[in-house]
Amino acid sequence: MTREFPTRIRTFFQAVTAGMVLASVVPAYAFNLGDLQNQLGGVLQKANPGTSQQPAQQTVPSDAGGSASGSTAAVAALSSGEVGQGLKAALSRGVDTAVSTLGRTDGFYGSPKWRIPLPPALEKTTSLMRMAGMGSQADALDLAINRAAEAAVPEAKTLLVNAVKSMSIADAKGILTGGNEAATAYFRRKTEVPLTQKFLPIVRQATAKVGLAQTYDQYAGQAAQFGLVSAEQANIDTYVTQQTLNRLYQAIGEEEQAIRTDPVGTGSALIGKVFGALKAG
Numbered sequence: 089m090t091r092e093f094p095t096r097i098r099t100f101f102q103a104v105t106a107g108m109v110l111a112s113v114v115p116a117y118a119f120n121l122g123d124l125q126n127q128l129g130g131v132l133q134k135a136n137p138g139t140s141q142q143p144a145q146q147t148v149p150s151d152a153g154g155s156a157s158g159s160t161a162a163v164a165a166l167s168s169g170e171v172g173q174g175l176k177a178a179l180s181r182g183v184d185t186a187v188s189t190l191g192r193t194d195g196f197y198g199s200p201k202w203r204i205p206l207p208p209a210l211e212k213t214t215s216l217m218r219m220a221g222m223g224s225q226a227d228a229l230d231l232a233i234n235r236a237a238e239a240a241v242p243e244a245k246t247l248l249v250n251a252v253k254s255m256s257i258a259d260a261k262g263i264l265t266g267g268n269e270a271a272t273a274y275f276r277r278k279t280e281v282p283l284t285q286k287f288l289p290i291v292r293q294a295t296a297k298v299g300l301a302q303t304y305d306q307y308a309g310q311a312a313q314f315g316l317v318s319a320e321q322a323n324i325d326t327y328v329t330q331q332t333l334n335r336l337y338q339a340i341g342e343e344e345q346a347i348r349t350d351p352v353g354t355g356s357a358l359i360g361k362v363f364g365a366l367k368a369g
Contacts, residue, residue: 163265163365168257174362175260176252178347179271181354183248186339191241196335197234204234204331207321209311210304225300232301233324236294237332240287244279244336247286251278264362268348272341280333287329295324 166174189195189202196202205211206229214226251274255263263270295301301324312322321327347354351363 166362166365168261170358170362171264172255172257172260174358175263175271176255177356178344178354178359178363179252179255179263179275180249181347181356181359182271182340182343183245183252185343186336187241187245187248189339190336191238191245193238195241196237196332197231202335202339204237204328204335206230206233207304207308207317207324207327209308209317209321222300225298229295229298229300229304229324232294232298233291233328236291236328237335239294240290240329240332241336243286243290244283247279247282248275248340251275254278264366268345269341271344272337275340276337283333283336284329287332288325291328291332292325295328301325 196204206214206226210226210229214223217223217226255274259274263274266273305323308317308322308324311317312319320330347359348363348366351367352360354360
């Protein structure tokens with residue numbers, strides 16, 4: 089990287105931040121910033137801090153609740169041992185599938201479904217960055233955050249497996265009758281905090297190699313003070329870590345739903361018996 093390049097990036101984000109601040113605090117000034125600056129300010133001001141660029145997150149039902157099918161005779165006939173062993177077998181299968189799908193080269197970067205986009209405030213300016221000759225930096229950061237996610241996911245397996253092993257009979261029964269994503273809710277509750285702590289250093293090591301990441305943090309942090317960038321997106325490492333976790337839990341949830349839909353198709357007699365009891369009602 090040439091020495092003047094970071095200066096160009098800083099100038100770019102300074103223009104972005106200035107445009108955002110002036111457009112929101114004193115709207116009349118926004119018309120005096122010049123065409124490019126107005127475009128940048130407008131793009132970032134409209135950046136949606138919600139989940140439009142994240143995989144669709146379904147409402148997760150409580151893993152402690154019940155359902156109509158949970159009171160059927162077929163479920164009641166299951167022993168506590170069968171419920172516990174069947175749930176542990178199913179959840180272990182979901183963990184293995186999710187980790188093997190995402191925790192490999194191109195598990196994120198090579199998948200349109202799982203790929204983590206740049207933060208919305210930055211993603212929506214990439215065409216302008218390319219016009220300014222900074223497209224390679226956006227591409228480098230795009231690759232870095234997805235490779236970081238791919239490296240982080242395998243580190244989750246031990247914690248996820250331990251969550252399965254430590255599951256109580258009450259947990260198992262609640263998950264069995266708690267709805268399509270009750271197990272996913274259980275994993276999130278048990279592992280999200282420690283996984284965040286485990287993922288952050290891995291992500292930080294990857295993004296530290298890309299100058300655009302530090303520049304983004306500096307100016308997105310300033311913009312967040314004016315409410316123009318959400319707090320979750322004001323730091324690139326925090327953003328990538330949360331996006332990685334969301335996708336990991338979503339992948340586990342999809343496997344859980346597949347098992348509930350076709351338990352016999354898993355090839356496991358125990359899983360078929362336990363989840364098949366729900367369908368028998």
